[in-house]
Amino acid sequence: MSSDKKISSAVIRRLPRYYRYLGEIKESGIQRISSNELSNRMKVTASQIRQDLNNFGGFGQQGYGYNVEYLYEEIGKILGIDKTHSMVIVGAGNLGQAIVNSEDFAKRGFIIRGVFDNNKELDGRKIGEHQIMMSDRLPQFIKDENIEILAITVPKDAAREVARVAVEAGIKAIWNFAHTDINVPDNIVVENVHLSESLMRLSYNMANHANQ
Amino acid sequence: MSSDKKISSAVIRRLPRYYRYLGEIKESGIQRISSNELSNRMKVTASQIRQDLNNFGGFGQQGYGYNVEYLYEEIGKILGIDKTHSMVIVGAGNLGQAIVNSEDFAKRGFIIRGVFDNNKELDGRKIGEHQIMMSDRLPQFIKDENIEILAITVPKDAAREVARVAVEAGIKAIWNFAHTDINVPDNIVVENVHLSESLMRLSYNMANHANQ
Missing domain, CATH: 1.10.10.10 (Winged helix-like DNA-binding domain superfamily/Winged helix DNA-binding domain)
Known part of the structure; x- marks a missing residue:
C-alpha cells in the first residue's frame, strides 16, 4: 500500500x-x-x-x-494484524486481569508475554497461565523478549514512570488505560482508553438526546 | 446553550x-x-x-x-455531568469489577446502584459494597430505582439480550463493552468501548509509524 x-x-x-x-x-x-x-x-x-x-x-x-x-x-x-505482536501488561488489578483473561486479543495476534505489578503480595501469583512478575524486571524483559506493546493498567500517578522506563527499554507502542496523557517521543505509538471520558461522551449524548 | x-x-x-x-x-x-x-x-x-x-x-x-x-x-x-446519573453493571467478571472498584466514575457523578450477573455461584457475593444480584431482577430494578445507564460487561453473545431487556424496562443509555453492536431504538444512547478495536488502531499506527 x-x-x-x-x-x-x-x-x-x-x-x-x-x-x-x-x-x-x-x-x-x-x-x-x-x-x-x-x-x-x-x-x-x-x-x-x-x-x-x-x-x-x-x-x-x-x-x-x-x-x-x-x-x-x-x-x-x-491494520497490521496479519502478523503477531508481543505485549506485556503492567498492573495486575481487575483491568489487567480482564485483559489477560480475554481471548479476543490473542485471537487478533496480540500475544501477552508477561504481566507485571509492583505489589509484592502478588509476586508469583498466577493470572491464567501467567505468573505475575515484579515491575523492576520490566526493562530487561522488554529487551530480552523483544516486546513491542506495553499495556498500562496502573493508576495514573504511576503510569508515566512505567511508560518512561518501558520507552527507555525499547517499547514501540503503549496501550494506556490510565486516566492521564502519556508523553513519549513521537516515534512511540500511544493509544488511550480513557473510560471516564467515554462515560462523559455518553452523558453528553444523553443530555442532548441524540444517538451518535 | x-x-x-x-x-x-x-x-x-x-x-x-x-x-x-x-x-x-x-x-x-x-x-x-x-x-x-x-x-x-x-x-x-x-x-x-x-x-x-x-x-x-x-x-x-x-x-x-x-x-x-x-x-x-x-x-x-x-457534558451533562453537573448532575448525577444512576448506573447498573451487568457482568460481574474482571471488567465489571474494575468498573465497580474505580473511583473515577463516582467522582464524575456516575453512581453505581447495582451489579448483576447470571452466574448463580456469584449470587449475593460482594464486590466492594455491592452485593451481586441475579440478572432476572434487572428489569424490575431499573424501573424501581429509575436507573438511567446500563453498563454491559458480559460476553458478546449475551449482550444483545441484556440490552433488549433493559431497554424494555426503560433504560436511557448503554455503555457497551461487549464486542458487538447493540441495536436499540434511536432514542437510546449507546457508547461503545471496543477494546480489540482500540488495539487494532494501535497496531495500524505501529505499522504506519505514525503517532496519532
Missing part, C-alpha cells in the same frame, strides 16, 4: 469495525457481498463504505461486490 | 479532555489561563482550543484568558 496518501483518522477509526463484520460474515460462510448488503448490516451508507474502502485502492468489482475473504485479509494487513 | 447548532463529534470527543485538564489546573490553584498556556499543556494548538470552545459561545476574554473554574463548570454542564 502506498504511504503517500494520508488516511484520515476517521477512516482508521472505522476499519476495525469493517474487519469485525467481515470476519463474522466470513465465518457464516458468505463469500461475496455487495456494498449495499454490507451497508444494511453495518448501518453505514453504501457510499460511505465504497468511499472508505477506496482509500486502499478499493477491493470491489462492479456487479460482483466484494470478495469477503480477500477484503478481510487485506484490511487485516492494513 | 442553543441546541440549533450541531456540534461535530470530533469536538465532543475532545471535550472530556478539556474537562480533565481544567480540573487538574483548578486543583493546582490556578484561576485563569490563556489559550496559549492551555495549548502548551494539552499539546493542542491554541487556535484549535479557541475554535473548540467557540462552539459553546466561547468563555474567554481577550487579554484575560479563561476563568478556569467557570470554564470547568460550563464544560461539565455541557
Whole structure:
C-alpha cells in the first residue's frame, strides 16, 4: 500500500469495525457481498463504505461486490494484524486481569508475554497461565523478549514512570488505560482508553438526546 | 446553550479532555489561563482550543484568558455531568469489577446502584459494597430505582439480550463493552468501548509509524 496518501483518522477509526463484520460474515460462510448488503448490516451508507474502502485502492468489482475473504485479509494487513505482536501488561488489578483473561486479543495476534505489578503480595501469583512478575524486571524483559506493546493498567500517578522506563527499554507502542496523557517521543505509538471520558461522551449524548 | 447548532463529534470527543485538564489546573490553584498556556499543556494548538470552545459561545476574554473554574463548570454542564446519573453493571467478571472498584466514575457523578450477573455461584457475593444480584431482577430494578445507564460487561453473545431487556424496562443509555453492536431504538444512547478495536488502531499506527 502506498504511504503517500494520508488516511484520515476517521477512516482508521472505522476499519476495525469493517474487519469485525467481515470476519463474522466470513465465518457464516458468505463469500461475496455487495456494498449495499454490507451497508444494511453495518448501518453505514453504501457510499460511505465504497468511499472508505477506496482509500486502499478499493477491493470491489462492479456487479460482483466484494470478495469477503480477500477484503478481510487485506484490511487485516492494513491494520497490521496479519502478523503477531508481543505485549506485556503492567498492573495486575481487575483491568489487567480482564485483559489477560480475554481471548479476543490473542485471537487478533496480540500475544501477552508477561504481566507485571509492583505489589509484592502478588509476586508469583498466577493470572491464567501467567505468573505475575515484579515491575523492576520490566526493562530487561522488554529487551530480552523483544516486546513491542506495553499495556498500562496502573493508576495514573504511576503510569508515566512505567511508560518512561518501558520507552527507555525499547517499547514501540503503549496501550494506556490510565486516566492521564502519556508523553513519549513521537516515534512511540500511544493509544488511550480513557473510560471516564467515554462515560462523559455518553452523558453528553444523553443530555442532548441524540444517538451518535 | 442553543441546541440549533450541531456540534461535530470530533469536538465532543475532545471535550472530556478539556474537562480533565481544567480540573487538574483548578486543583493546582490556578484561576485563569490563556489559550496559549492551555495549548502548551494539552499539546493542542491554541487556535484549535479557541475554535473548540467557540462552539459553546466561547468563555474567554481577550487579554484575560479563561476563568478556569467557570470554564470547568460550563464544560461539565455541557457534558451533562453537573448532575448525577444512576448506573447498573451487568457482568460481574474482571471488567465489571474494575468498573465497580474505580473511583473515577463516582467522582464524575456516575453512581453505581447495582451489579448483576447470571452466574448463580456469584449470587449475593460482594464486590466492594455491592452485593451481586441475579440478572432476572434487572428489569424490575431499573424501573424501581429509575436507573438511567446500563453498563454491559458480559460476553458478546449475551449482550444483545441484556440490552433488549433493559431497554424494555426503560433504560436511557448503554455503555457497551461487549464486542458487538447493540441495536436499540434511536432514542437510546449507546457508547461503545471496543477494546480489540482500540488495539487494532494501535497496531495500524505501529505499522504506519505514525503517532496519532
